[in-house]
Amino acid sequence: MYKDTTILAIETSCDETSAAIVRNGREVLSNVISTQIDIHKKFGGVVPEVASRKHLENINMIVQEALQQAGINLEKVDAVAVTSGPGLVGALLIGLTTAKALAYSINKPLIGVHHIEGHIAANYIEHKELQPPFICLVASGGHSHIVKVKDYDSFEILGQTRDDAAGEAFDKIARALGLGYPGGPLIDKISLKGNPEAIHFPRAFLEEGSYDFSFSGLKSAALSYLNSMKMKDEKINIADVAASFQAAVVEVLAEKLIRAAVEHNSKYAVLAGGVAANSKLRQELQCLGSQRGIEVLFPSSILCTDNAAMIGSAAYYRYIRGVVSDLTLNARPNLTIGERV
Amino acid sequence: MLILAIDTSSATATTALMEDGRLLAEYNQNSGKTHSQRLMLMIDDMLKSCGKKPEDVDLYACAAGPGSFTGLRIGASAVKTMAQVFNKPIAAVPTLDALAYNLFNFNGLVCPTLDAQRGAVYSGLYKWENNKLLKLEDYRVIDGKALVDKLTALNQQVAILGDGVEVLKQIDLTKSNILIAPPGHLQPRASSGAAIAQQMQENGFVESCYSFRPVYIRKSQAEVEYEKKQELTTRPMELKDVDDVWEIEKLSFRTPWSRESFVEEMQTNQRARYVLAELGDTVVGYGGMWFIVDEAHITNIAVHPDYRGQKIGEKVVEAMIAAAQRESINSLTLEVRVTNTPAINLYKKLGFDEVGIRKGYYTDTGEDALIMWYK
Numbered sequence: 090m091y092k093d094t095t096i097l098a099i100e101t102s103c104d105e106t107s108a109a110i111v112r113n114g115r116e117v118l119s120n121v122i123s124t125q126i127d128i129h130k131k132f133g134g135v136v137p138e139v140a141s142r143k144h145l146e147n148i149n150m151i152v153q154e155a156l157q158q159a160g161i162n163l164e165k166v167d168a169v170a171v172t173s174g175p176g177l178v179g180a181l182l183i184g185l186t187t188a189k190a191l192a193y194s195i196n197k198p199l200i201g202v203h204h205i206e207g208h209i210a211a212n213y214i215e216h217k218e219l220q221p222p223f224i225c226l227v228a229s230g231g232h233s234h235i236v237k238v239k240d241y242d243s244f245e246i247l248g249q250t251r252d253d254a255a256g257e258a259f260d261k262i263a264r265a266l267g268l269g270y271p272g273g274p275l276i277d278k279i280s281l282k283g284n285p286e287a288i289h290f291p292r293a294f295l296e297e298g299s300y301d302f303s304f305s306g307l308k309s310a311a312l313s314y315l316n317s318m319k320m321k322d323e324k325i326n327i328a329d330v331a332a333s334f335q336a337a338v339v340e341v342l343a344e345k346l347i348r349a350a351v352e353h354n355s356k357y358a359v360l361a362g363g364v365a366a367n368s369k370l371r372q373e374l375q376c377l378g379s380q381r382g383i384e385v386l387f388p389s390s391i392l393c394t395d396n397a398a399m400i401g402s403a404a405y406y407r408y409i410r411g412v413v414s415d416l417t418l419n420a421r422p423n424l425t426i427g428e429r430v
Numbered sequence: 431m432l433i434l435a436i437d438t439s440s441a442t443a444t445t446a447l448m449e450d451g452r453l454l455a456e457y458n459q460n461s462g463k464t465h466s467q468r469l470m471l472m473i474d475d476m477l478k479s480c481g482k483k484p485e486d487v488d489l490y491a492c493a494a495g496p497g498s499f500t501g502l503r504i505g506a507s508a509v510k511t512m513a514q515v516f517n518k519p520i521a522a523v524p525t526l527d528a529l530a531y532n533l534f535n536f537n538g539l540v541c542p543t544l545d546a547q548r549g550a551v552y553s554g555l556y557k558w559e560n561n562k563l564l565k566l567e568d569y570r571v572i573d574g575k576a577l578v579d580k581l582t583a584l585n586q587q588v589a590i591l592g593d594g595v596e597v598l599k600q601i602d603l604t605k606s607n608i609l610i611a612p613p614g615h616l617q618p619r620a621s622s623g624a625a626i627a628q629q630m631q632e633n634g635f636v637e638s639c640y641s642f643r644p645v646y647i648r649k650s651q652a653e654v655e656y657e658k659k660q661e662l663t664t665r666p667m668e669l670k671d672v673d674d675v676w677e678i679e680k681l682s683f684r685t686p687w688s689r690e691s692f693v694e695e696m697q698t699n700q701r702a703r704y705v706l707a708e709l710g711d712t713v714v715g716y717g718g719m720w721f722i723v724d725e726a727h728i729t730n731i732a733v734h735p736d737y738r739g740q741k742i743g744e745k746v747v748e749a750m751i752a753a754a755q756r757e758s759i760n761s762l763t764l765e766v767r768v769t770n771t772p773a774i775n776l777y778k779k780l781g782f783d784e785v786g787i788r789k790g791y792y793t794d795t796g797e798d799a800l801i802m803w804y805k
Binding site: 131132136137138139141142145146148149150152153163178179182183185186187189190191193194195416417418419420 | 464466467468469470471473474484499500503504506507508509510511512514515516639640643644646650651652653656
């Protein structure tokens with residue numbers, strides 16, 4: 090008889106404390122996310138030490154809530170999954186130590202998961218029909234990768250950022266525009282009121298055929314535009330700057346993802362990570378995709394943020410292949426994708 | 431009763447298993463391996479070799495700080511999670527108390543120290559009297575050089591221990607009154623934590639996995655910078671402040687008032703007046719008093735451990751005096767532990783005089799209270 094696999098997953102790599110119960114990799118029984126955004130806002134960004142303290146305060150309550158919302162107790166848990174990297178080391182260690190103590194206490198396997206593989210797996214939860222291989226763009230505050238997902242546990246990086254991550258560029262420009270933190274959603278929102286063609290910012294496509302990104306030139310162009318306007322004492326239309334900046338980022342991301350999908354004969358172009366919640370990016374991709382015969386998939390907004398359900402999904406595919414970790418599993422702040430966790 | 435004790439607050443990782451006062455096992459490791467990788471293996475190995483299972487543990491003893499932020503959190507998250515799974519209590523053992531306990535009945539002062547980075551250490555000062563460990567000073571972060579000068583000036587034998595000794599060794603320690611504890615006693619030992627935890631449990635000072643959190647006594651650099659820009663203000667306490675105040679109460683006293691007591695003080699006690707100190711919009715200290723005819727009896731004063739040493743207590747007491755005077759009450763009185771020298775000095779500075787002693791006033795330690803008056 091077929092037996093269900095229930096995984097309790099934990100994610101604390103940045104400023105979200107999250108625990109989830111996921112069945113068979115695709116069915117989310119609960120996904121509790123406690124964000125610290127309000128705490129970090131006044132500092133203009135995530136303070137690692139503050140994030141670590143908050144994770145420790147909240148983690149056990151979050152795990153309890155995840156179990157309660159799923160309506161199960163620990164006896165029903167078959168394995169404990171946790172993000173082991175990349176991320177803030179102090180923050181990762183809270184989830185990691187909690188997961189280890191939990192796995193040890195209930196005598197079940199521990200599964201370390203790569204955070205980015207988790208983001209990709211968010212799509213398995215959203216799109217039950219999706220199976221590797223496919224091409225995926227992972228874009229967030231810390232990452233901008235075009236990944237060829239060859240199998241559930243096999244990845245090839247086709248391209249990545251050479252400087253700032255896409256989300257990081259959004260944060261920096263949002264700060265320069267006085268919009269606050271976190272920058273991505275704020276820029277997305279105000280851009281709806283702006284003209285994306287008001288200012289022409291450079292698009293860095295880099296050398297012919299490259300899937301890499303570079304956002305530092307665009308960032309400098311936007312900052313120097315703001316500076317020159319100030320020097321000339323001219324009024325800055327924040328919505329126009331935001332919309333034009335966003336258009337430049339989105340155009341490059343969308344174009345490279347669709348081209349990668351076409352060139353690798355992928356039926357799907359898949360979006361993952363915090364930037365996947367950007368409405369303009371989704372729109373642009375769907376438009377380009379339909380022109381080139383590529384189906385564009387992305388997770389619902391809640392699964393784009395850092396959450397434990399996606400970790401539970403990725404862990405399931407390790408679990409059924411017998412890939413588990415031991416109690417010496419350590420935090421790997423700079424873990425690269427595809428590397429053994 | 432089986433106690434599992436853990437201390438990962440410094441370079442040493444230590445775990446102990448104590449059953450009904452008998453030490454079954456103690457593992458200490460100070461080899462530079464990360465606590466994150468070692469801790470669960472140490473616990474597993476220790477339990478197994480003693481023929482015990484995780485579910486047999488009745489009480490967890492966890493190093494509660496101060497110490498290495500990351501180290502404290504590794505121990506705390508392991509303990510909190512095991513306590514959660516097996517629904518068992520946690521004794522939050524102050525790291526410096528546990529270190530001082532290593533030198534049971536030492537004939538002199540004991541100064542435990544833990545590396546606080548950048549040449550500073552976390553330290554406290556203790557002495558043993560009639561088999562009891564007395565805390566002479568509050569935990570603090572102090573520059574290594576300043577601590578050595580202070581200890582030298584004490585002019586009596588002081589034993590130093592903990593990984594802060596490595597910091598102090600960089601300074602001239604040849605002064606004859608400072609001794610370094612021998613290797614077996616030098617580093618945190620979970621057996622000391624277990625012994626203290628047992629006393630804590632007997633006195634009912636245990637917590638749940640949801641309430642336990644380390645006391646860092648130091649903020650993150652980003653918060654320090656942010657708070658530098660904030661203003662310290664005082665105002666009367668209101669009902670909405672009860673949770674903030676109760677948090678400070680729990681962090682400050684061994685026998686804290688209940689949350690309900692504070693609610694009652696706000697809602698029904700006509701004689702109660704409470705004053706808060708706020709840094710920006712964070713409640714950092716408070717003081718309460720009861721107006722009895724023409725006198726104000728101070729009931730409690732506390733400053734959040736993270737904000738001590740910034741003259742916040744002084745601001746609170748000044749605000750209380752002012753609040754009393756606004757209602758034409760010019761005499762204030764309070765009791766303070768005879769050993770609480772820092773507080774006594776503060777009250778003296780603000781115009782309080784010593785007028786008497788109440789014998790055995792504090793039920794937890796049997797200590798005497800000093801009665802002080804402001805007129």
